[in-house]
Amino acid sequence: MIMKQMKADVTVIGAGATGCGVARDLALRGLSVLLVERGDINSGASGGNHGLLHSGARYVFSDKESAEECRDENALLREMSPQCIEATGGLFVGVEGDDENDMADFKGHLSQCGIPHRQMDVEEARALEPSLSDRLVTAYEVNDAAVDPFRLSLDNVADALSHGAELLCGTALTGVKRQGARITHALLTRRVTGEALEVETSCVVNAAGAWAGKVASIAGAHTEVRCSKGSLVVTDHRIASRVVNRLRRPSDADIIVPGGTVSIVGTTSSTVDDPDAAWPTPAEVDRIVEESSLMIPALAKTRMIRAYSGVRPLFGSSSGADDRSVSRGFKLIDHGEEGVENLFTITGGKLTTYRLMAEKAADAVCGYLAAGGPCLTRIRPLPASGDAMWTEPGAAPKRWMAGHQAEDGMICECEMVSESVVTSLVTSLRSQGLANGLVEVGLRSRVGKGPCQGSFCGLRLAAWMYGEGHLTGDAGISGLERFYKERWKGMRPVSWGENLARAELHEALQCGLFGMEVDHE
Known part of the structure; x- marks a missing residue:
């Protein structure tokens, strides 16, 4: 079989939000980029989340670095990609029976992390969101928002393509060729036709999310990824106009996010061995409905359209502590230390921090290649592509x-x-x-x-x-x-x-x- 030949300065594996962001960042810096995805855009965690643009408030108790990253990227993304964001605002509400110490300490933690907030009377919160429970005991207003993850990724891809990048969906990385410690070629296979492609490349970025460990092993390296499944349900109408969070340490069913004409309620957290075999269960749905109803009682009788799951790529061992205790920060790995000098893995993180993750990965690539200019995604707005507008409810x-x-x-x-x-x-x-x-x-x-x-x-x-x-x-x-x-x-x-x-x-x-x-x- 004759193998099709291609060439790119950088081959990016994975077209979720982070991979799409990496492709755009590098293309804006003047490098030739090939973005490779075994499924379709956002077929992993980026297409299975609740679409929350975090204010950072959720992480103030346990992960202040992630909280501050979310705070900064929230503000930046509102300015750079407003077409992808609905500035709903958010509430954190404490319910009778929740930890009183956490409620008392919340304001101080928010201030320490520099997260904008306003404490309000319970009556005011219920006036803003009449569906809230009458068992509320405290409420805070924060800068949460809703983001369309599909439009976000599609707009990034469109801008990357307009700057010379190429995209291959339905294509899997099946091997590499190396000369010593350097990858010289990425070997790809079109999944439907079986067509083989050989890409001459100077650098590879592994942005495969929950599959990052598998991709790293194909390239002769190692990445420890903990696969944390989260399930969510979709209501038949919009329950609240704002994001509503439970004021407690992160747990199951403590976030309700507006998603156009519906609300998305979640999420759960459980470790899975195989990210390809993750789907919601009736028990998870029951748990979500039961817990979320303590914040918004109407959810107990609301028709749910469907449920879905995504697999979070948490950085670290797949055994040990509960998923909730694992950092939501991201990790950039230079595999040169283990003998693959032009392979970089970017993993972990949040949808909210996708742009920052892409910037750090692109910085590492440009530093290694001694090529490319400075990051432009901090100052150049993300253009709204016409093709992406149809994902918006x-x-x-x-x-x-x-x-x-x-x-x-x-x-x-x-x-x-x-x-x-x-x-x-x-x-x-x-x-x-x-x-x-x-x-x-x-x-x-x-x-x-x-x-x-x-x-x-x-x-x-x-x-x-x-x-x-x-x-x-x-x-x-x-x-x-x-x-x-x-x-x-x-x-x-x-x-x-x-x-x-x-x-x-x-x-x-x-x-x-x-x-x-x-x-x-």
Whole structure:
């Protein structure tokens, strides 16, 4: 087999928020960059979080360095990437029975970390958020916000590509070639076609998140990553206008984040051995509903659309202390000390600190190569790319209603995603040389994200894409299987009451019409 040859100054492995940020940072510094992702953009932890832009207040008790990093990056990202952020503001509320010492000490810890805050009367907090429990005993206002992680990564990728970077999704690192302590080539494989690629490269950045240990081992190095699964649930409407946090040491189900027209409630924490085998369980959903209801009682009776999980890449051993006690700080590893001098791993951290992590990794690369200019992401705003706007809840309805054409049919009625939106996304995916099937369109839009979880729009999308020639052969059926497998993983843990009837309809449509009886465990 003839191996396709490519060349890049830097090969970045992993297209989550950090990897996308690294690619953009390095491209802005004038280096040629190849961004490689075995799945699709944000297919790891960056696509499985609660979308919280941390004020830093959550970490003031146990991790002051992380708290201060979040404080600074929160302010910077608001200025540099406002299109990705909803400045909701946040509340920390203490409930009867919570640790009184923590409540008493909270203000002092906030001040020590320089985190802006305001203590308020409980009555004022409940006036701002009427859904809050009448058992509140204290409340603080902080600068939390909601961030769209998909738009954040897509905008970073778009800007990186505009500055000469290249992107390969559906491509895995399978090996390297070395001369002594230096990696000279990254060996890649296209996962669908099996096509082999050889990339001549001067440096490799491992930004693979929970898979960073596996990537490091392929390159002949070692990285200890603790895989911490967090599960969350999505409500059928927006419960509160602000981020609401429980004023206690980090624990299960103590954050509620607005996500457009819904709220995201979580999270849990448990160590898993395999990040590819992490999904939410009914027991986790029960735990989330039970605990979060102490802050907002209405959650006990709220319809949950779905649940989902992400795997946090915590730096450190996979055994020992509870995940909650492991630092949320990040770690930059120069593998030169173990004989691979041009490999750098950036791991740990938070979505909020992705830009800082990318800056530190890019600094190390430029220092090693003695090339590239200074970091520009601190001073250059992140451009809003048109292709990324469709991940925003409510964007499609506003656009459709403002300029609706009679012939522009509706694909997803829940989220009002029209045929013209899908056309623009398919065109964009093709221009980047990426797969343009149902799953890829779903990732970059709101298709399947509404109350029906794709039961109707999935079929409508497949039929329309066949009609337009975007799908041929059995590509639509296999795409539907992948699309519905992801939807079902989230629907199953919340299938009680009326959701159970919805799940039965979902099953009847997919299995009755298309025979998709497959094992989704």
